[in-house]
Amino acid sequence: MMTSEHKQRVAVYPGSFDPVTYGHLDIIRRSAKQFDHLIVAVLNNTSKNPLFTLEERKEILTEVTADLPNVSIDGFRDLLVRFMKSRNADVIIRGIRSVTDFEYELQMASTNHHLDNEIDTIFMMTNPKYSYLSSSIVKEIAKFQGSVHELVPPEVEQRLLAKYSTPPGE
Template identity: 50%
Template sequence: MRKAVYPGSFDPITNGHVYIAERSAALFDELVVAVLFNTQKQGTFNIEERKAMAREALIHIPNVHVSSFEGLLVDFMRQERSRIIIRGLRALSDFEYEFQLAQMNRQLAPEIETFFIVTEAQYSYLSSRSVKEVFHFGGSIQGMVPPGVYRRLRERFPPPGLDMR
């Protein structure tokens, strides 16, 4: 049985993340979407909210489950008994950073492989940060995030004058 792990902060999960998860789940028997809990960063959503959004966005993929981890990814990989890390690439600019991470993980755990999956062109500009920024300034994020994420963003940051009761 081949199990892969797709790690990330997913703050929040975007349609680009969903696309990478769908592609990965089609290649492996099981996919763990691993939400990083980083005590060094203050996220928009807490770890439980990010996991809930990921579960909701990925419910249509039967061989995916969502988990979370703190600390080194290679330690989580060993805990999960997986040797395959999935990383999405949007553009060439992502590659240098992702390559360095893959090399570091390879140094720490030579038995673990990193697979890069290139996203669909329609998602090549998407990042969690850019989605939040566009939303914050009142731009449309239609087609960028799953419906549950959009709902949570509206609840967390309602437009001025909107009564959310």
């Protein structure tokens, strides 16, 4: 029996999303069905040099998830577990494409659990048709004017074209 005291189930899907791909969107859409509120948390990693700024990545994600009312977009540069506490979230969503991903993600999940044992990580297998897909691959293809329309939403494709409008080597 549900009471009015029902605690909202809040999950966080963290990542750099530079840029967001159809693989990311698949995980976002499937996760949104499982939780009352899904926060897509864009990492502002100061040790990386992203193609898109934090604001651009948040803008793009807001556009491509506009049809999902229980999804919100946020940015962070703190420990993930600290960010989660500040948003009353207790589940981390991570997409898994391969065994290599699993090994890395298991290490991260164990570390996060060590830092805060009230936080769980759920691994979601990516749709097999996106198992090869990564933001790095998308950027590499776009950089050399290859077609990315089957890999990313139109909003991302347009922004990639704008970023790479100067031919390589010029």
